[in-house]
Amino acid sequence: MNRLLISGFLITLLATCTKPVDRSWKNIERSLQTQLITVADGDTIELPEGNFMFTRSLTMDGKANIVIRGKGMDKTVLSWKNQLEGAQGLQVSNCHNIVLEDFSVEDAKGDNLKVNDTRGITFRRIRSVWTGGPKTENGAYAIYPVLCKNVLMEECIAVGSSDAGIYVGQSDSVIIRNNTAYWNVAGIEAENSRWVEIYGNEAYDNTGGLLIFDLPGLTQYGHTTRAYQNKLHDNNHENFAEEGNIVASIPPGSGVMILATHGVRLYDNEIIDNQTVGVAIVSYELVAALNEDAVEQPNAIGGAQTVNNRFREDSLYNAFPYDIRIYRNRITNSHWFPAVSNDIGKLLILKSPFTPPDLLFDGIDDPKRPQREICFDENGDVRFVYLDAAHDFEKYSMDIGPFRCTPEMMSARQ
Amino acid sequence: MRGFIAILVLIGLFGCEPKKNEAVVVEEEVAYSGSSTLGSPTLSSYGFFSGELKRLEPASGVLEYSINAALFSDYAFKKRLIKLPPGNRMSYHPKEVFEFPEGTVLIKNFYYPADFRKPDEKVRLLETRLLILKGGTWEPLAYIWNKEQTEAYLEVAGKSIPVSWVHTDGVMRTIDYSVPNLNQCKGCHLKGDKVMPIGPTARQLNHGVQLTAWRDAGLLTDLPDTSKVPRLASYENPHEAIADRARSWLEINCAHCHRPDGQAKTSGLHLSADVTSALALGIGKAPVAAGKGSGGRLYSVVPGHPEESILLYRIESTDPGIMMPEMGRKLVHTEGVDLVRQWILSMK
Numbered sequence: 145m146n147r148l149l150i151s152g153f154l155i156t157l158l159a160t161c162t163k164p165v166d167r168s169w170k171n172i173e174r175s176l177q178t179q180l181i182t183v184a185d186g187d188t189i190e191l192p193e194g195n196f197m198f199t200r201s202l203t204m205d206g207k208a209n210i211v212i213r214g215k216g217m218d219k220t221v222l223s224w225k226n227q228l229e230g231a232q233g234l235q236v237s238n239c240h241n242i243v244l245e246d247f248s249v250e251d252a253k254g255d256n257l258k259v260n261d262t263r264g265i266t267f268r269r270i271r272s273v274w275t276g277g278p279k280t281e282n283g284a285y286a287i288y289p290v291l292c293k294n295v296l297m298e299e300c301i302a303v304g305s306s307d308a309g310i311y312v313g314q315s316d317s318v319i320i321r322n323n324t325a326y327w328n329v330a331g332i333e334a335e336n337s338r339w340v341e342i343y344g345n346e347a348y349d350n351t352g353g354l355l356i357f358d359l360p361g362l363t364q365y366g367h368t369t370r371a372y373q374n375k376l377h378d379n380n381h382e383n384f385a386e387e388g389n390i391v392a393s394i395p396p397g398s399g400v401m402i403l404a405t406h407g408v409r410l411y412d413n414e415i416i417d418n419q420t421v422g423v424a425i426v427s428y429e430l431v432a433a434l435n436e437d438a439v440e441q442p443n444a445i446g447g448a449q450t451v452n453n454r455f456r457e458d459s460l461y462n463a464f465p466y467d468i469r470i471y472r473n474r475i476t477n478s479h480w481f482p483a484v485s486n487d488i489g490k491l492l493i494l495k496s497p498f499t500p501p502d503l504l505f506d507g508i509d510d511p512k513r514p515q516r517e518i519c520f521d522e523n524g525d526v527r528f529v530y531l532d533a534a535h536d537f538e539k540y541s542m543d544i545g546p547f548r549c550t551p552e553m554m555s556a557r558q
Numbered sequence: 559m560r561g562f563i564a565i566l567v568l569i570g571l572f573g574c575e576p577k578k579n580e581a582v583v584v585e586e587e588v589a590y591s592g593s594s595t596l597g598s599p600t601l602s603s604y605g606f607f608s609g610e611l612k613r614l615e616p617a618s619g620v621l622e623y624s625i626n627a628a629l630f631s632d633y634a635f636k637k638r639l640i641k642l643p644p645g646n647r648m649s650y651h652p653k654e655v656f657e658f659p660e661g662t663v664l665i666k667n668f669y670y671p672a673d674f675r676k677p678d679e680k681v682r683l684l685e686t687r688l689l690i691l692k693g694g695t696w697e698p699l700a701y702i703w704n705k706e707q708t709e710a711y712l713e714v715a716g717k718s719i720p721v722s723w724v725h726t727d728g729v730m731r732t733i734d735y736s737v738p739n740l741n742q743c744k745g746c747h748l749k750g751d752k753v754m755p756i757g758p759t760a761r762q763l764n765h766g767v768q769l770t771a772w773r774d775a776g777l778l779t780d781l782p783d784t785s786k787v788p789r790l791a792s793y794e795n796p797h798e799a800i801a802d803r804a805r806s807w808l809e810i811n812c813a814h815c816h817r818p819d820g821q822a823k824t825s826g827l828h829l830s831a832d833v834t835s836a837l838a839l840g841i842g843k844a845p846v847a848a849g850k851g852s853g854g855r856l857y858s859v860v861p862g863h864p865e866e867s868i869l870l871y872r873i874e875s876t877d878p879g880i881m882m883p884e885m886g887r888k889l890v891h892t893e894g895v896d897l898v899r900q901w902i903l904s905m906k
Contacts, residue, residue, distance in 0.1 A: 169583040177715035181740050182596065197583040200716065203741040228718065229736060231878050
């Protein structure tokens with residue numbers, strides 16, 4: 145019996161250890177960059193099977209109707225492990241209708257795959273990874289569409305981002321579906337984006353599973369996000385973001401965090417075993433307060449968002465979340481203690497020992513909007529926490545009663 | 559049993575240790591020649607030069623010219639020429655780049671003498687960049703010189719070229735000189751959504767008798783009385799005022815983006831030499847989206863305090879996420895940085 149068990153262990157160990165295979169690398173840097181510049185609108189660039197190493201960012205600019213297609217995420221690998229110039233791996237800018245599919249991007253100094261100012265961008269079966277595992281030195285974003293319209297991300301895998309894995313920022317009309325994210329600080333994040341649908345994704349072993357954020361000082365503000373049928377579980381990874389970055393304030397063990405945005409519908413998700421909090425709804429005031437000592441970081445590479453302590457000067461920015469419905473989710477947590485490696489965790493263990501909340505609202509009042517329309521319904525037997533963070537937790541409460549959705553709120557929920 | 563455990567421990571300790579994988583990359587074997595739609599594959603075929611190509615002697619109809627303040631490109635020397643289509647002229651503009659006739663080519667050659675103290679000896683040509691005005695649009699191209707210095711070939715994908723020289727201080731310097739790919743050209747040359755030349759403006763070309771000679775040769779129209787032509791200081795000229803030299807350096811190194819229709823317009827920092835607004839020059843101006851590039855400093859320019867000024871922090875950096883300009887250099891231009899430092903120091 146013992147012997148069997150031990151050999152079983154041995155086999156498992158050996159199996160897990162054989163994973164880092166030595167890959168043979170080829171250089172197609174010049175020919176591929178040339179193709180990206182000379183490709184005629186409407187053409188397809190076929191990436192061959194193999195492992196390819198690059199020393200500079202690859203860029204494509206000002207093209208229309210281009211498909212860049214590999215032979216599969218396991219078969220076509222583009223790596224920037226030896227990068228000498230530029231921060232990005234592959235960057236696409238100022239394009240129309242671009243499809244990127246069936247290849248892997250790895251180990252860029254900054255963002256692995258960045259697409260900006262592009263109308264119509266599809267990422268399909270792209271694997272974007274920092275192969276050394278979760279590390280602060282890793283680039284910020286694995287897959288990074290920003291300032292885009294009509295974005296589709298599907299069946300992608302994001303691993304190891306020191307900011308967000310599956311990310312969309314300052315974009316409109318976005319579908320994020322059937323992707324997988326692990327070992328990132330933020331598994332999936334929609335930031336300052338409008339009309340975003342997030343469904344069928346799985347995020348686990350990140351610091352936070354799903355973030356829906358609105359941040360100050362950017363070109364556009366977000367609203368209207370629906371997230372459903374996602375599996376957001378075991379997001380308890382230590383936070384390895386660079387200090388001063390906004391995601392550095394995510395407590396390990398966060399299933400979903402909704403920050404300073406509105407028009408959010410979160411339903412039919414499985415939010416399981418996230419150690420600190422299932423779903424947290426917080427205002428930018430709380431983030432700023434927790435980061436009062438943080439200095440903006442000079443050394444991060446790439447596009448990571450830093451905490452902006454001058455957010456009150458931004459007259460167009462609303463620091464307070466509102467119009468949020470959280471319903472029909474399955475939220476469970478078998479952990480007894482929140483992660484205590486950051487301020488929110490410490491706070492919760494103080495205020496609510498042995499019962500990390502499934503649902504949390506920071507309760508910081510919006511002076512301009514007394515009715516916030518934040519409500520919860522049909523989430524099963526959940527532990528709720530109202531922090532009253534602005535008043536030294538004076539009215540700290542676990543009574544979800546005042547935040548139950550009324551029939552009127554639910555009928556207008558879509 | 560102990561043995562088993564020992565083995566387990568050993569595997570645990572060493573089995574998963576990833577190998578130090580210095581990736582070995584099989585070099586690319588391409589003789590790429592398929593980009594003729596963009597431009598001629600060889601520099602010689604344009605006929606810009608007469609005689610031995612590497613001597614860069616202008617052929618007839620090709621004009622060599624100088625500017626007052628040159629962009630810092632890791633100390634590369636540059637030789638500039640214009641080819642105007644026969645019988646055509648350029649026309650003067652007091653502020654913007656001159657107007658050029660269709661078919662004009664701006665030619666810029668980048669080279670390093672082996673020893674900067676003997677700039678005319680043992681010269682190594684690295685690249686020649688062209689801006690060709692075709693169909694009303696300026697098209698950028700880059701040609702890389704071969705080792706034999708007999709020809710330069712079109713290269714759209716850019717290249718890193720290791721280069722060494724003995725600097726003016728007698729010390730050997732080595733860098734990986736970077737030839738931009740054609741997408742990167744837009745990084746500096748985009749104005750609005752159009753590629754534009756940067757150097758050939760009145761204040762840059764107002765150098766000795768250059769403009770009047772062109773007028774007299776019938777190559778330049780609309781040149782006003784020379785007293786009315788603006789002139790940019792030469793930042794290398796120690797006889798000019800520090801402020802003028804610093805502003806001149808900032809114009810050529812920064813203002814192609816930091817201008818109201820440049821790529822850095824959203825920053826609110828405008829660095830053309832003719833800007834007079836203190837705020838636009840960054841004095842007491844908080845950064846807009848510098849993020850990590852601010853280095854924790856509060857304002858672009860703090861009068862009297864270069865060490866508190868974001869502007870200085872960024873021109874002193876070589877970190878790709880912080881440095882300004884964002885590309886075109888691997889080194890800090892210490893002479894230029896000193897000028898800007900003195901300029902900020904002298905402000906009250």
